[in-house]
Amino acid sequence: MNAILKTGELLTTDAQGFIINPCSFEKISPPWTAIIADLKIAYLEIFANQLHSIYIRGSVPRGKAIPKVSDLDSLAVISGNLEECQLAKIRLACRKIKHQYPFCKNVDFLCVSYQEIMESESTLKMLIKTQSLCIFGDDLTLSLPNYKPGIEMVSHAFELGEDLEILQDELQCLGNNDIFYFKFIKDRCAWIMKRIVRTGLELVMLREQVYTRDLYPSYLLFYKHYPTQERYMKKALELAINPSDNLAGLLIFLREFGSWLVREVERVGCVRKFHTDAVT
Incomplete structure (x- = not known):
């Protein structure tokens, strides 16, 4: 079982209050350099001339990666249409790379079209600009x-509300004779708990005027404003690091604390209203 590491940091800002992207090639060291190189080759082989650019984000390009704890998160911007066969190939390639480099907890990928990035209000623009490092192609961080x-x-x-509803439906319909039953539950548990902890930070971000995606400082800032909910957010933090396959317990937690969190987000007015003065 992995202990909760009291690590992580808030992203720094410049004199005008804008987020400074902390990622750089200089912060990446072995053994992460080799796995990044192989991931880049996989993207190039699968998408070839369609590749606009490739990015890595998270702890690795910030020089904060911890072997056997950290993931390698990647994002590829693609020109033209994405084919299902291409997505299947990059998914398989990421699995193979993960097995080849066991120090990496997981190799995640996201493929998105250039048009979607540039013509929508997607938060991917923000993630690329503030928390990503371009390792191939035309660097969008220079123009966003x-x-x-x-x-x-x-x-x-x-x-979050929609994520919780869909996940609870998936879990309730899951057949326990599936060979991947317990793995699926643990994977989805880790996924939703990270979202819950980061939502906790987003609840207080406007009041604190800070930003991070790191889990531990997100938990601490939430706790500062919601001390009566601390034990629930701490449990979410624990489950994000050490996910459980206890289906019944997970469903109860999502129904209770997850639902409370959705209601609180709606109460402070940071969902869909876009009025920062509603935050109290």
Whole structure:
């Protein structure tokens, strides 16, 4: 079982209050350099001339990665249409790379079209600009707008209610004769708990005027404003790091604390209203 590491940091801002992207090649060291190189090759082989750019984000390009704890998160911007066969190939490639480099907890990928990035209000623009490192292609961080801690940096609270509803339906319909039954539950547990902890940060971000995706400081800032809910958010933090396959317990937690969190997000007015003065 992994202990809760009291690590993580708030992203720094410049003199005007804009987030400074902390990622750089200089902060990446072995053994992460090799796995990044192999992931880049996989993207190039699968998408070839369709590749606009490739990015890595998270702890690795910030020099904060911990072997056997950290994931390698990647994002590819694609010109033209994405084919299902291409997505299947990159999914398989990421699994193979993960097995080849066991120090990496997981190799995650996201493929999105250039048009979607540039023509929508997707929070991916914010993630690329503030927390990503371009390892191939035309670097979008040079042309995207700057961001300050605020409503434009909310990426999980908007969809938490829908995420919880869909996940609970999936879990309740899951057959326990499935060979991947317990693995699926643990995978989804880790996924939703990270969203819950980061939603906790987004609840208080406007009041604190800070931003992070790191779990531990997100928990601490939530606790500062919601001390009566501390034990529930701490449990979410624990489950994000050490996910459980206890289906019944997970469903109860999501129904109770998850539902409370959705109601609180709606109460403070940071979902879909986009009025920062509603935050009290």
